[in-house]
Amino acid sequence: xxxxxxxxxxxxxxxxxxxxxxxxxxxxxxxxxxxxxxxxxxxxxxxxxxxxxxxxxxxxxxxxxxxxxxxxxxxxxxxxxxxxxxxxxxxxxxxxxxxxxxxxxxxxxxxxxxxxxxxxxxxxxxxxxxxxxxxxxxxxxxxxxxxxxxxxxxxxxxxxxxxxxxxxxxxxxxxxxxxxxxxxxxxxxxxxxxxxxxxxxxxxxxxxxxxxxxxxxxxxxxxxxxxxxxxxxxxxxxxxxxxxxxxxxxxxxxxxxxxxxxxxxxxxxxxxxxxxxxxxxxxxxxxxxxxxxxxxxxxxxxxxxxxxxxxxxxxxxxxxxxxxxxxxxxxxxxxxxxxxxxxxxxxxxxxxxxxxxxxxxxxxxxxxxxxxxxxxxxxxxxxxxxxxxxxxxxxxxxxxxxxxxxxxxxxxxxx
Ligand code: HEC
Ligand code: HEC
Numbered sequence: 001x002x003x004x005x006x007x008x009x010x011x012x013x014x015x016x017x018x019x020x021x022x023x024x025x026x027x028x029x030x031x032x033x034x035x036x037x038x039x040x041x042x043x044x045x046x047x048x049x050x051x052x053x054x055x056x057x058x059x060x061x062x063x064x065x066x067x068x069x070x071x072x073x074x075x076x077x078x079x080x081x082x083x084x085x086x087x088x089x090x091x092x093x094x095x096x097x098x099x100x101x102x103x104x105x106x107x108x109x110x111x112x113x114x115x116x117x118x119x120x121x122x123x124x125x126x127x128x129x130x131x132x133x134x135x136x137x138x139x140x141x142x143x144x145x146x147x148x149x150x151x152x153x154x155x156x157x158x159x160x161x162x163x164x165x166x167x168x169x170x171x172x173x174x175x176x177x178x179x180x181x182x183x184x185x186x187x188x189x190x191x192x193x194x195x196x197x198x199x200x201x202x203x204x205x206x207x208x209x210x211x212x213x214x215x216x217x218x219x220x221x222x223x224x225x226x227x228x229x230x231x232x233x234x235x236x237x238x239x240x241x242x243x244x245x246x247x248x249x250x251x252x253x254x255x256x257x258x259x260x261x262x263x264x265x266x267x268x269x270x271x272x273x274x275x276x277x278x279x280x281x282x283x284x285x286x287x288x289x290x291x292x293x294x295x296x297x298x299x300x301x302x303x304x305x306x307x308x309x310x311x312x313x314x315x316x317x318x319x320x321x322x323x324x325x326x327x328x329x330x331x332x333x334x335x336x337x338x339x340x341x342x343x344x345x346x347x348x349x350x351x352x353x354x355x356x357x358x359x360x361x362x363x364x365x366x367x368x369x370x371x372x373x374x375x376x377x378x379x380x381x382x383x384x385x386x387x388x389x390x391x392x393x394x395x396x397x398x399x400x401x402x403x404x405x406x407x408x409x410x411x412x413x414x415x
C-alpha cells in the first residue's frame with residue numbers, strides 16, 4: 001500500500017505487481033480447493049427450477065409463484081411502473097434469470113459537479129396507468145443511461161459473502177498506480193435494519209447488499225407496489241400521483257417481499273456447461289483468462305461465510321444451505337472505472353459516478369447483450385470496450401491471435 005503511494009511506479013513494476021497479484025489470485029484459488037476438502041462444499045448449480053436446499057421444494061414453488069405473479073391496477077400496480085411482475089425482466093432461462101429488458105436512468109450534474117437525479121428519482125418509468133402521468137427524460141437531464149436486467153440466480157450465495165472477504169479481494173488488487181486495478185467497496189443501507197450498512201454487491205452500481213432490500217426497492221420502483229420497507233409511492237417526475245392510485249398503501253399487505261426474497265435466496269447458482277468446459281479450447285481459454293488479468297476482477301472462486309453468521313444488520317442469519325460454500329461467480333462485486341461508466345450515482349459517493357460493478361460471468365452463455373447498457377452484441381465487443389482500470393487486460397486481449405481469442409470466448413461460454 002504505502003509502497004504504491006510514494007511515487008508513480010514505472011510500467012515494469014506495475015507489470016510485476018499485476019503478475020504477483022495474478023499469482024495471489026491463483027494461489028487463493030488453490031487454497032479454496034484445499035479448504036473445500038475441509039468443510040467448504042461446492043454450491044449447487046443448475047437452471048432447473050429446483051431449490052438449492054435452503055427451503056423445501058414445495059415452499060420454493062410457492063415463493064416462485066409470487067416472483068412470477070402479475071400485479072394489476074386492483075393490486076396496486078403503478079401508477080408509474082416498468083412491468084407487472086419480477087419475472088417479466090428476470091426470466092431467462094428460468095424464473096430469476098436475466099432478460100433483454102432495459103430500464104432508463106437520468107439526471108444531471110450541478111455546478112459543483114455532484115450528480116442530481118431527475119425529479120422523483122433517476123429511474124424513469126416506461127409505463128403509467130394514465131397518459132397524464134407518463135414519465136420521460138426531461139431535456140435538462142443531460143446524463144442518460146440504459147441498464148440491462150441482471151440475473152438473480154444464485155444471489156443467495158452472494159448475499160452470504162462476508163464483507164471482509166470482499167474487502168480482502170479489494171486489498172489484493174494492485175492499487176493506486178495509474179491504470180492499475182483498484183476495486184472500490186461501498187457501504188450501503190440495509191432497509192430492514194435502519195442505520196445498518198454493509199458492503200454493496202447487487203446491481204450495476206453495487207447499490208444493495210440485502211436481497212430483501214433489493215426486493216422492496218424493485219417492487220416499488222419496477223412494479224409500483226409499496227411495502228413495509230418502501231411505504232411511499234413513486235411520483236411522476238416529482239409530481240404526486242396519489243389521485244390515480246386506487247389502492248391504499250401499504251399495497252404489499254401480505255408481505256410478499258419476504259417470500260420473493262426467499263425465492264431468490266433459494267435459487268441454485270448458474271451451472272457451467274461441463275462438456276464445453278472440458279474441451280481443450282476452453283481449458284486454454286481459461287489459462288489465458290487468468291494470464292492476461294481478467295481474473296483480477298472476474299474472480300473465479302469465492303467462499304461464503306459460515307452457517308449461522310449474522311448479516312444484514314443482524315436481521316439475517318446465513319442458513320446452512322448457503323454457508324461455507326465455494327462459488328464461481330467470476331466477479332469481485334466491486335466498483336471499477338473501466339471507461340464505460342454512465343455518470344449516475346446510487347448509494348455511493350460522487351467518485352462512483354463513472355464506475356460499474358464487475359458483472360458476474362457465471363451463466364454467460366444465457367445472455368446475448370452485454371455491459372450495463374446491453375449495447376455490446378458479442379463477447380469480443382464487450383471485451384474491447386474495457387479501458388481504464390482494465391486497459392492492461394484489454395490490450396493483452398487485443399494482442400492475442402484469433403485462435404486464442406476464440407479459445408478465451410469459448411471459455412466464457414462454458415462458465
Ligand atoms: C422492468 C424490468 C424489471 C423488473 C420488473 C424487475 N427488475 Fe430486477 N432488475 C432489473 C434491472 C434493469 C436490474 C439492474 C438494475 C441496475 O443495477 O441498474 C435488475 C436487478 C435486480 C437485482 C440485482 C441482481 C444482482 O445479482 O445484482 C435483483 C436482486 C432484482 N433485480 C430483483 C427483482 C425483483 C425481486 C423484482 C420484482 C419485485 C424485480 N427485480 C423486478 C429489471 C427489472
Ligand atoms: C478492472 C476490472 C476488470 C478487468 C481487469 C476485466 N473486467 Fe470485464 N468487466 C468489468 C466491468 C466493471 C464490467 C462492466 C462494465 C459495464 O457494464 O459498463 C465488465 C464487463 C465484462 C463483460 C460483459 C459481461 C456482461 O454480462 O455484460 C465481459 C464478457 C467481460 N467483462 C470479460 C472480461 C475479460 C475477458 C477480461 C480480460 C481481458 C476482463 N473482462 C477484464 C471489470 C473488469
